[in-house]
Amino acid sequence: MxxxxxxxxxxxxxxxxxxxxxxxxxxxxxxxxxxxxxxxxxxxxxxxxxxxxxxxxxxxxxxxxxxxxxxxxxxxxxxxxxxxxxxxxxxxxxxxxxxxxxxxxxxxxxxxxxxxxxxxxxxxxxxxxxxxxxxxxxxxxxxxxxxxxxxxxxxxxRLLPGVVGSPESVAGDSITTGLLQHPLYTRPAEFRGMTVPEVLLSGHHAEIDRWRRRKSLERTLEHRPDLLSTASLTNDDRRYLAG
Ligand code: ADE
CATH class of the missing domain: 3.40.1280.10 (SPOUT methyltransferase, trefoil knot domain)
Structure with a gap:
């Protein structure tokens, strides 16, 4: 380019x-x-x-x-x-x-x-x-x-082929998915009394995906509710948002 x-x-x-x-x-x-x-x-x-x-x-x-x-x-x-x-x-x-x-x-x-x-x-x-x-x-x-x-x-x-290491990190990032990104954590698991959510340490991938999706929904609802009208939402997402 x-x-x-x-x-x-x-x-x-x-x-x-x-x-x-x-x-x-x-x-x-x-x-x-x-x-x-x-x-x-x-x-x-x-x-x-x-x-x-x-x-x-x-x-x-x-x-x-x-x-x-x-x-x-x-x-x-x-x-x-x-x-x-x-x-x-x-x-x-x-x-x-x-x-x-x-x-x-x-x-x-x-x-x-x-x-x-x-x-x-x-x-x-x-x-x-x-x-x-x-x-x-x-x-x-x-x-x-x-x-x-x-x-x-x-x-x-960053969208050009081969520029960012993994294509998944571009495809899955904030906004591209229609929602804001979920929170991210790295080591240490505890820092100044603040801990990493247990689910991320659990190794249960389905649970982790569900947690991340919900956090994305929560953040989007809080900071950018306008995005929810165009994001592709599942019935599960809608139920969660309806609270
Ligand atoms: N020049 C000054 N303000 C600008 C903006 N918000 N976007 C693009 N160009 C600009």
Whole structure:
């Protein structure tokens, strides 16, 4: 998978993705993160990439020309058929909410381009004529789209074949199953007076599965009851939730 990031702050990507699973995926050639500096595509001595808004108002707006030119240069190595398969994400609080379902869809693309919005926002013609997928990572406003871009890269990378050790750990994790994950414990069995639930030490796999399922249901009900309307629930689950 090739990620093409277009940003005014390429230095933001120098360190954060260089540890653990994403770094290993880069080393193994499973992913490639290409970071383009939008300012390289400006045409004045000051490298001006933003400007005042038409109509007045606070905050600067990213100009369309350097972003279009950066995207065209970055994607020029692909032929038209490949290019049509590549989602061009714009990170913006106005976008579609990033969910595990969207991450799965993105993971099936041959490459992904990500335009990092910054300042008050981008000129609407970038959203209209260049980006194909405006994406928000949540209902809060960040100073820029660099962290959202890293989040997208991280979430997509861990779904790629062979990146995470066992496919079961990806298939069974929080949200992917439609529910929040059950609690996890490791050694020691007792720590500062806090003990591991007996059932996990019992070796009874059916009992363990039942306990984990119930804990997932309890947590989802407590923290994300909205997920229960789309999760696939058994009659047993429904009975348990009804209490
Ligand atoms: N830029 C600023 N806030 C954002 C958000 N919540 N998601 C994506 N991009 C953003």
């Amino acid at each position: 090739r990620f093409h990031v277009l940003t005014l702050f390429p230095e933001a990507f120098a360190q954060p993705l260089q540890f653990s699973i994403v770094a290993r995926a880069v080393q193994r050639g499973q992913i490639n993160i290409d970071v383009a500096d939008i300012r390289d595509y400006t045409h004045d001595a000051h490298g001006t990439a933003d400007d005042y808004q038409f109509g007045g108002g606070h905050g600067m707006v990213m100009k369309p020309e350097p972003v279009f030119e950066a995207a065209e240069a970055t994607l020029s190595g692909y032929d038209a058929a490949e290019r049509a398969q590549i989602p061009v994400i714009l990170t913006t609080p106005q976008g579609e909410l990033l969910t595990q379902k969207l991450v799965e869809e993105l993971a099936s693309s041959p490459a992904i381009a990500i335009i990092c919005g910054h300042y008050a926002g981008v000129d609407e013609r970038i959203a209209e004529g260049l980006a194909t997928r405006p994406v928000s990572i949540g209902d809060y406003v960040l100073t820029g789209g660099e962290l959202p871009a890293m989040i997208i890269i991280d979430a997509v990378t």
